[in-house]
Amino acid sequence: MCGIIGYIGNKSAEIESVNLLKNLEYRGYDSAGVAVILDGEIKVTKAEGKIANLEQLIVSTGANIGIAHTRWATHGKPTEVNAHPHISDNNEWAVVHNGIIENFEMLKQEIETNSGVKFASETDTEVIPQMLEYLSTSHQSTISTFIHACNRLKGVFAIACINKNIPDTLFLAKRKSPLYVAINNDEIFVASDPICFVDKANEYYTLEDDEFCKVSLNCVEFYDINGNNIAKSTIDMKDFEQFKGKEQYPHFMLKEINETPTVLNRIMKTYRDSLGFGKITKEVMQDINKIVIVGCGTAYHAGLMGAKYIEKFVRIECNIYIASEFIYSNPIIDKRTLCIFVSQSGETADTLSAQELAKSKGALTVGLTNVLYSVLAKKVDIVLPVCAGPEIAVASTKAYTAQITILYMLARYLQNIKFNSLFDYIAQIDTLANLFTLPNLQPIQDLSKELVNQKSSFFIGKGFDYVSAEEASLKLKEITYINSSAHPAGELKHGFLALIEDGSYLFVIATDEALLDKTLNSAHEAFARGAKVVLITQLDVDTSKTNFVYKVLQQPKFDDELMPIVSIITFQLLSYYTSVAKGINPDQPRNLAKSVTVE
Numbered sequence: 001m002c003g004i005i006g007y008i009g010n011k012s013a014e015i016e017s018v019n020l021l022k023n024l025e026y027r028g029y030d031s032a033g034v035a036v037i038l039d040g041e042i043k044v045t046k047a048e049g050k051i052a053n054l055e056q057l058i059v060s061t062g063a064n065i066g067i068a069h070t071r072w073a074t075h076g077k078p079t080e081v082n083a084h085p086h087i088s089d090n091n092e093w094a095v096v097h098n099g100i101i102e103n104f105e106m107l108k109q110e111i112e113t114n115s116g117v118k119f120a121s122e123t124d125t126e127v128i129p130q131m132l133e134y135l136s137t138s139h140q141s142t143i144s145t146f147i148h149a150c151n152r153l154k155g156v157f158a159i160a161c162i163n164k165n166i167p168d169t170l171f172l173a174k175r176k177s178p179l180y181v182a183i184n185n186d187e188i189f190v191a192s193d194p195i196c197f198v199d200k201a202n203e204y205y206t207l208e209d210d211e212f213c214k215v216s217l218n219c220v221e222f223y224d225i226n227g228n229n230i231a232k233s234t235i236d237m238k239d240f241e242q243f244k245g246k247e248q249y250p251h252f253m254l255k256e257i258n259e260t261p262t263v264l265n266r267i268m269k270t271y272r273d274s275l276g277f278g279k280i281t282k283e284v285m286q287d288i289n290k291i292v293i294v295g296c297g298t299a300y301h302a303g304l305m306g307a308k309y310i311e312k313f314v315r316i317e318c319n320i321y322i323a324s325e326f327i328y329s330n331p332i333i334d335k336r337t338l339c340i341f342v343s344q345s346g347e348t349a350d351t352l353s354a355q356e357l358a359k360s361k362g363a364l365t366v367g368l369t370n371v372l373y374s375v376l377a378k379k380v381d382i383v384l385p386v387c388a389g390p391e392i393a394v395a396s397t398k399a400y401t402a403q404i405t406i407l408y409m410l411a412r413y414l415q416n417i418k419f420n421s422l423f424d425y426i427a428q429i430d431t432l433a434n435l436f437t438l439p440n441l442q443p444i445q446d447l448s449k450e451l452v453n454q455k456s457s458f459f460i461g462k463g464f465d466y467v468s469a470e471e472a473s474l475k476l477k478e479i480t481y482i483n484s485s486a487h488p489a490g491e492l493k494h495g496f497l498a499l500i501e502d503g504s505y506l507f508v509i510a511t512d513e514a515l516l517d518k519t520l521n522s523a524h525e526a527f528a529r530g531a532k533v534v535l536i537t538q539l540d541v542d543t544s545k546t547n548f549v550y551k552v553l554q555q556p557k558f559d560d561e562l563m564p565i566v567s568i569i570t571f572q573l574l575s576y577y578t579s580v581a582k583g584i585n586p587d588q589p590r591n592l593a594k595s596v597t598v599e
């Protein structure tokens with residue numbers, strides 16, 4: 001949801017800023033832009049669409065300070081005029097912003113009425129440079145103008161800005177959207193994600209909410225909301241050592257799916273000892289009478305799976321909510337509730353608001369997140385690391401697999417605590433991690449070619465397999481634009497059977513022996529209406545029961561309860577190859593962004 005960059009150094013500010021920006025394209029790709037200061041003037045270059053379009057326009061001018069932006073449009077269409085950076089009417093200030101300014105209409109009216117300035121764009125962001133111009137005469141220093149202007153903004157923001165009269169300094173502000181600064185010997189980097197600093201700096205600063213920064217090659221100063229100086233310490237970049245870009249893969253998504261075995265092994269290392277669930281002790285659990293899991297999108301599906309594991313093995317009530325629903329549902333939670341917030345990025349706005357609400361009601365909050373420097377990780381009482389390593393593709397794959405693995409382990413851990421049992425889930429997952437291999441690609445690629453021309457598809461399953469069906473369906477729709485839906489197998493004849501017609505693809509996930517016959521019965525009903533049934537199973541199914549099945553995608557055999565971790569990979573790959581076959585870039589599906597930092 002928008003990425004911002006700042007750069008000061010001895011290299012070309014245009015080239016360096018845009019190169020840094022490429023690391024943030026997962027945050028949005030509706031438009032991109034860069035502003036530099038050259039000969040005392042601000043020079044802006046913008047382009048609609050992806051960063052590659054901007055790259056074609058930029059030339060190295062010799063400027064050595066710049067700001068840049070990649071946009072996921074919220075206010076105002078994804079046009080060039082609405083692209084960032086935005087500049088003040090007097091061309092003195094240029095601003096890039098990630099977030100939403102909620103009171104921009106009111107501020108815009110005030111500025112237009114009092115100063116006669118006319119706004120050029122439809123964006124909420126433009127109010128920031130115009131406000132800086134509007135307030136600049138009434139403040140003694142530029143930093144005090146900047147802080148004062150930001151304090152008038154309501155909403156969510158990470159801001160980087162330059163002033164043409166101070167051509168060696170970047171001004172930064174943060175409230176709820178992420179912002180980081182790294183300083184090298186002769187370069188300064190600012191970014192929405194410290195991943196941009198890999199191979200550029202050894203340490204970085206994190207801005208916290210309502211903190212400001214003024215940074216030049218000679219000096220870095222941090223301020224609080226009242227303009228008082230604050231001291232900050234740096235964070236080591238060592239957590240990013242593993243990030244090596246796309247390597248030999250054509251897309252991040254394929255690379256990330258292929259990393260699943262490595263991720264499972266990393267989970268084992270992290271959770272083998274008490275470092276993993278160690279803070280969720282027997283004493284802590286004695287006070288808990290309910291568990292609630294909250295997330296969005298794929299993280300919500302991981303939560304659905306987790307809730308099923310927890311209720312099955314721990315026999316404690318476990319409710320699951322979509323974060324945006326949780327916030328407005330006046331949820332029944334109190335200090336005896338353990339709330340688990342699942343978020344790959346740890347910066348999803350709805351999930352963060354849900355965590356705040358749970359905390360305010362006294363619940364114990366746990367964050368299952370892949371980004372240990374994220375806002376979520378800082379806000380929760382207990383952090384459970386997802387251990388997936390950086391996930392860049394918009395479609396979540398290895399993080400989902402990791403989340404459901406950890407939630408499975410958590411359920412088994414809580415079961416041991418509650419029933420004084422010694423179930424060796426560590427050995428079980430260790431075996432999975434060691435024997436896990438990716439499925440045979442040929443049948444998946446063959447099927448992907450058939451799906452290319454499909455307008456819709458359907459997924460069914462029972463129990464855990466129903467949750468896999470939901471996640472498989474989301475994966476397919478978000479990167480192939482095929483309208484797909486998932487249903488509990490038993491629901492077929494209660495409505496969606498009406499949609500089945502000759503040639504409809506019905507994906508049937510059946511990995512639980514006890515539910516196999518019932519699931520196949522439902523599939524048969526769809527077959528009778530013309531569906532092409534594709535069965536996904538590891539079970540040795542009697543062929544007399546499956547003679548109506550069009551294709552079987554045979555899965556490797558693991559314990560039934562671990563099959564959700566295994567079977568989802570087939571669907572991740574199927575979606576990936578279908579997306580590629582349709583000529584879509586699976587890493588950057590239309591209209592979406594990886595991190596959704598506004599509600």
Ligand code: M6R
Pocket residue numbers: 296297298299300342343344345346347348351394395396397475478594595596
């Ligand atoms: O970073 P989060 O896990 O909080 O993100 C939640 C969803 O936005 C995310 O899972 C989204 O549904 C993905 N595009 C799914 O592949």
